[in-house]
Amino acid sequence: MLRQTLLSVSGVTLCVALIISSLIKSLHAQQVGYTFAGLADWDGDGRQDIVARDNTTGLLWLYPGDRTRGYSSQARVQIGNGWNTYTFAGLADWDGDGRQDIVARDNTTGLLWLYPGDRKRGYSSQARVQIGNGWNTYTFAGLADWDGDGRQDIVARDNTTRLLWLYPGDRTRGYSSQARVQIGNGW
């Protein structure tokens, strides 16, 4: 009887250990590799670049492009840190100053932030600006001038309703005064 109980307990322990081990593995799988912020001519040299986060360190890297079909000869440059809790909406010149910017959501708060770029290979000297809130239930399609008014917009899906929304931008560092418009459903 005692032996059976001991066997049973060790079986439960083994089971719990296997579950924990599997959880740790799946968590690790989510954290390795890179997450793309997007493609843009970040440093303004006329060549498209990659901006991506190293998921293991939370560091943000610029991979300057070479305008060639092949590996770039340009060395990567660190342009940020502490990005692990963010989801990227994308890269675009959101404020219209001729320099590419990052729009990203802080997943811990649901706030949407504009990180104005400086058109250089390094940390931007521009302070971030809050441009939205309540974005945690959305999935970003990306940034683009969707309505063609010369100002960058956000296209995103509300995950709770599967509706697709256009958030027209204002070319400003702050909340847009433009009302959102539904542009799709069943997404």
Ligand SMILES: [Ca+2]
């Ligand atoms: Ca800009």
Ligand SMILES: [Ca+2]
């Ligand atoms: Ca627009």
